[in-house]
Amino acid sequence: MTASALLSVRDLTVDYPSRHGPVRAVNGVSFSVAPGSVLGVVGESGSGKSSVGYALMGLTDASRATLGGAVTFEGRNLLGLSNRDWRKLRGNRIAMVFQDAMATLNPVMRVGDQIGEVFRFHRPDMSRKAIRAASLDLLERVGIQEASRRIDAYPHQLSGGMRQRVVIAAAIALKPALLIADEPTTALDVTVQAQILHLMQELSREQGMAMILVSHDLDVVGDVCEDVVVMKDGVIVEAGHVDDVLSRPRHAYTLQLLNARPSFGAGHMHGEVSHG
Numbered sequence: 014m015t016a017s018a019l020l021s022v023r024d025l026t027v028d029y030p031s032r033h034g035p036v037r038a039v040n041g042v043s044f045s046v047a048p049g050s051v052l053g054v055v056g057e058s059g060s061g062k063s064s065v066g067y068a069l070m071g072l073t074d075a076s077r078a079t080l081g082g083a084v085t086f087e088g089r090n091l092l093g094l095s096n097r098d099w100r101k102l103r104g105n106r107i108a109m110v111f112q113d114a115m116a117t118l119n120p121v122m123r124v125g126d127q128i129g130e131v132f133r134f135h136r137p138d139m140s141r142k143a144i145r146a147a148s149l150d151l152l153e154r155v156g157i158q159e160a161s162r163r164i165d166a167y168p169h170q171l172s173g174g175m176r177q178r179v180v181i182a183a184a185i186a187l188k189p190a191l192l193i194a195d196e197p198t199t200a201l202d203v204t205v206q207a208q209i210l211h212l213m214q215e216l217s218r219e220q221g222m223a224m225i226l227v228s229h230d231l232d233v234v235g236d237v238c239e240d241v242v243v244m245k246d247g248v249i250v251e252a253g254h255v256d257d258v259l260s261r262p263r264h265a266y267t268l269q270l271l272n273a274r275p276s277f278g279a280g281h282m283h284g285e286v287s288h289g
């Protein structure tokens with residue numbers, strides 16, 4: 014681990030209980046994330062990448078998973094944290110965005126109020142007026158047009174892309190040091206995907222916020238990440254700078270992932286990775 018790491022993951026294991034005994038979904042994963050950097054965690058379905066994300070967000074309780082190893086964030090070991098401490102940390106210093114904005118958002122609550130909830134929970138001293146102003150400002154920052162009208166909309170009145178922008182607005186509200194995004198654009202149209210990814214990249218640059226982007230899609234990772242770890246069967250099979258890994262994969266599995274892309278051979282190889 015480098016002294017400057019924001020997050021350091023060492024020998025992380027995640028075991029899920031099953032009728033036949035524990036099933037190891039993550040088997041000794043180590044990586045670190047520097048402040049403001051963007052790391053991609055890539056692998057096919059079942060490789061364990063989401064389990065890594067859940068472990069880093071303290072969201073493995075419901076699945077009764079057992080965690081091993083060490084996860085150090087801003088100098089604290091997260092694996093021993095109580096649920097109470099997790100609630101203080103989540104949405105504050107670590108925030109997350111998932112694939113399905115509709116599942117993240119409350120369908121019967123206006124989007125402005127949902128962003129406002131973040132402030133109400135973590136900044137109880139803020140006035141209602143200040144919260145509304147801050148929520149409006151966030152909606153504008155994430156590119157919601159006519160934000161002053163849409164702040165009072167319900168999620169179903171917005172497009173899928175706009176809903177994901179709302180989720181991102183709530184995630185960045187308190188300027189977290191780390192944003193964990195698990196397949197944040199998988200449910201969106203290709204053009205909207207690119208817009209959302211670039212928004213996240215821009216916000217990360219502006220706020221000096223580190224990001225971990227969990228995705229099955231190497232094009233997505235190649236587009237926004239600086240470094241990448243490739244996971245298979247619960248272990249990291251390859252890690253490095255994204256341009257190196259994509260242009261000169263060392264592991265057969267990475268090559269297989271690259272070859273499986275629909276855009277393979279269409280200009281994404283060899284230094285042509287767009288950082289748009």
Ligand SMILES: Nc1ncnc2c1ncn2[C@@H]1O[C@H](COP(=O)(O)OP(=O)(O)OP(=O)(O)O)[C@@H](O)[C@H]1O
Nearest residue numbers: 029030038056057058059060061062063064065076
């Ligand atoms: N709650 C759970 N209980 C039991 N096993 C689980 C649970 N969640 C995941 N697993 C198992 O752990 C392994 C890794 O799953 P995980 O979801 O982390 O992989 P993934 O790469 O993110 O896949 P996907 O993209 O399909 O979510 C899989 O074998 C999966 O079946």
